[in-house]
């Protein structure tokens with residue numbers, strides 16, 4: 282296939298990272314593209330307690346939190362519980378617990394309070410009513426006394442005629458005196474916003490957005506209808522739109538990051554801000570989360586509530602927060618692994634448009650990366666991991682199976698170095714326990730030993746293993762074993778054939794020795810390296826396993842062995858006196 286000759290001539294391609302780091306304009310470009318406000322942002326997360334926190338809503342909360350932290354502003358939590366019928370008992374508490382688990386502590390909101398409370402909408406009804414009254418008296422809203430029967434029949438009639446739904450504004454012409462009088466006599470009514478058109482708005486992610494069309498359509502000359510959304514319901518409670526706008530204004534919210542599912546409501550919210558003559562906050566809509574086949578993430582395909590990640594799958598908060606941060610946000614850092622504190626320093630509003638594909642492999646990659654980070658740094662997160670593995674071991678193994686291995690160590694003390702050595706492979710506590718099962722039992726089920734090289738006689742491996750066992754308990758350390766294995770030269774024992782010639786005899790021997798030791802010490806299971814394994818198991822258990830291995834491979838010892846002496850081998854710097862009589866060549 283030929284490419285168009287001019288295609289690459291116009292502008293040479295540079296990767297994002299290089300562009301960010303290149304030349305003088307980088308800083309200017311960065312400021313332009315990150316969309317960060319100059320002043321501290323006040324953001325909020327405004328969940329409805331009609332469900333639990335899931336991956337999508339965690340991401341929304343996180344982006345709002347990070348924007349506030351990055352700009353030195355405040356992050357608020359507001360409970361939007363205007364829909365009492367759909368409220369799930371206990372959901373509010375779960376939201377608090379889940380946000381706290383993720384480390385997204387709010388500066389103002391329920392539990393912690395703040396200057397613009399209460400932060401639960403059900404406790405602010407009077408405020409919404411007074412604002413609805415204000416809109417009525419300013420002529421931006423009106424009371425609608427139409428019965429639901431009338432509205433239903435009007436809607437049916439329009440639907441049968443193939444017309445879009447809408448309200449015919451029957452009640453908009455009722456005089457204000459008459460309207461107030463009917464309301465004061467207790468006549469049921471709603472309050473509608475009188476919408477003449479929806480303004481465009483400049484979305485922080487999507488740019489200029491909205492329809493900017495008047496509140497009418499083509500067939501208006503037959504049967505004119507209007508959107509005129511309901512602000513106050515007949516039970517006197519506000520709709521989401523009124524409460525949301527009044528609260529964002531009265532809580533001095535400067536930036537609203539929310540899912541694209543709310544994008545179609547934003548023009549109406551802009552109309553409300555205009556009616557109140559308030560300056561609206563800046564809106565940024567974050568794209569939909571989809572699975573690999575492009576389906577919206579839902580309960581069926583893993584947009585499950587947080588408990589299934591934290592309790593069900595054992596995902597650590599650092600992992601999930603890092604994973605959520607990468608859903609639609611792009612950065613120019615070298616690695617994708619971020620702690621929450623790091624994210625607070627580097628977050629910006631470079632959010633991708635278009636659906637975000639959620640790949641859960643990435644989550645497991647991050648889980649391992651954070652486990653490794655905790656293992657390196659220590660601290661409460663690492664202790665927490667140790668305790669999780671401990672609980673998993675206790676659950677899966679009777680104490681009698683691992684008690685002989687502890688040797689004056691508590692189970693946690695025994696697990697600590699094991700986790701440190703193999704944290705890079707940690708996914709869940711139970712997987713970790715299964716992967717390292719040979720550390721929790723003295724019964725090893727080794728397969729028959731199969732060597733990788735016929736050139737290395739089994740006796741040479743027995744000799745090396747015995748030599749490695751000679752280290753006294755006082756020197757039984759990882760460093761000592763590593764040094765001993767590295768400095769052990771088994772070349773003399775190797776029966777080099779013509780085809781092996783280019784390979785160094787010692788290299789061949791070492792490869793086989795590692796292979797043998799892993800088989801001997803952990804039945805060939807993956808896991809910590811040999812020096813770490815020997816240290817964790819302790820001297821007695823290591824020696825016992827090496828002896829068992831020797832017995833199991835005894836029949837591989839040939840009755841007559843033939844050695845090919847190596848002619849030129851330097852003995853310089855080769856002090857193996859610590860091996861005593863077992864040192865090769867003695």
Ligand code: GLU
Nearest residue numbers: 327328329361525539543
């Ligand atoms: N209460 C809405 C929700 O449950 C909030 C939408 C918004 O952030 O404005 O998602």
